[in-house]
Amino acid sequence: MFVAENLWNELNSPEGDPEWDDRIGKLRADLEVFVVEATITPKYLFLLYPAGDAVWEIRSSRDDPSLRVLGLFPVTDVFVSTNYARRDNLGGWQNRAWKEIKRAARAIWRNLFPTYDPIVTTNVNEVCSGASNEIFYKERA
Amino acid sequence: MKSSTRNEPKTTRDLAYYRQRYRNRVFSKLVSFIAEQSERKKLTKKDIAERLNKDPGQISRLLNQPGNLTLDTISDLLLAFDAEAEPPEIILFEDRRPPNYMHPLIARALNVEIEDQLTTESSVAAEGKPLSFSERQLEFEATTS
Numbered sequence: 225m226f227v228a229e230n231l232w233n234e235l236n237s238p239e240g241d242p243e244w245d246d247r248i249g250k251l252r253a254d255l256e257v258f259v260v261e262a263t264i265t266p267k268y269l270f271l272l273y274p275a276g277d278a279v280w281e282i283r284s285s286r287d288d289p290s291l292r293v294l295g296l297f298p299v300t301d302v303f304v305s306t307n308y309a310r311r312d313n314l315g316g317w318q319n320r321a322w323k324e325i326k327r328a329a330r331a332i333w334r335n336l337f338p339t340y341d342p343i344v345t346t347n348v349n350e351v352c353s354g355a356s357n358e359i360f361y362k363e364r365a
Numbered sequence: 366m367k368s369s370t371r372n373e374p375k376t377t378r379d380l381a382y383y384r385q386r387y388r389n390r391v392f393s394k395l396v397s398f399i400a401e402q403s404e405r406k407k408l409t410k411k412d413i414a415e416r417l418n419k420d421p422g423q424i425s426r427l428l429n430q431p432g433n434l435t436l437d438t439i440s441d442l443l444l445a446f447d448a449e450a451e452p453p454e455i456i457l458f459e460d461r462r463p464p465n466y467m468h469p470l471i472a473r474a475l476n477v478e479i480e481d482q483l484t485t486e487s488s489v490a491a492e493g494k495p496l497s498f499s500e501r502q503l504e505f506e507a508t509t510s
Contacts, residue, residue: 245376
């Protein structure tokens with residue numbers, strides 16, 4: 225996993241506000257899941273609409289505020305996290321704030337890798353080899 | 366994380382990080398086990414719920430978030446598969462495995478000296494001679510190709 229500058233700075237910012245420090249500590253552990261755990265559960269990694277933008281989000285939802293870390297995949301199992309946002313600041317899916325952070329994610333990617341396109345797919349297994357089988361999570365017919 | 370000196374308080378961030386890290390690890394292990402076993406034994410959430418006398422929705426909630434698990438619910442879920450967990454392994458930080466070596470390009474970008482990593486125990490070849498970085502890369506590429 226690669227972490228873009230603004231998120232890196234937040235993860236390594238000086239401690240001060242206990243509530244935010246607690247949240248950042250948890251976010252750090254949640255991001256680490258992508259690197260160290262053998263299995264990525266279906267509630268962890270999501271492809272954002274539209275799929276053609278190739279922007280994914282990692283959800284760090286405990287405790288409030290729920291955080292969303294956006295990023296793209298240059299190759300399988302390599303997540304380049306570009307930016308992050310508090311879920312409560314984003315509003316509904318059609319909200320302008322969502323469009324803006326997705327646009328920002330792509331802009332940061334373009335800035336980092338001007339000539340290299342991310343993987344575009346709707347299949348989580350093509351970007352993450354440890355994505356767990358969803359069969360258990362769906363009721364069989 | 367800095368090593369502890371006597372009575373030095375742990376930071377809020379470290380406390381939160383290690384709590385969450387532990388929750389995530391237990392959760393990941395449990396979910397992997399349940400996904401594998403339910404696939405093998407053709408079990409659904411409904412089957413597990415019936416074995417535990419719970420609502421299927423409760424099973425879903427437990428397996429959605431690491432924070433939803435307690436020691437009791439972990440034990441219950443494992444029992445539904447006729448299994449139980451061993452007590453967790455406890456490791457001193459000083460006994461942890463060293464982190465992965467840094468890629469030369471990253472090391473150059475960060476201006477980090479990487480020579481020391483060449484002589485770590487894991488990079489010593491069978492003959493006892495430390496592998497060079499390029500040799501390690503070749504070995505890595507060979508094992509991953």
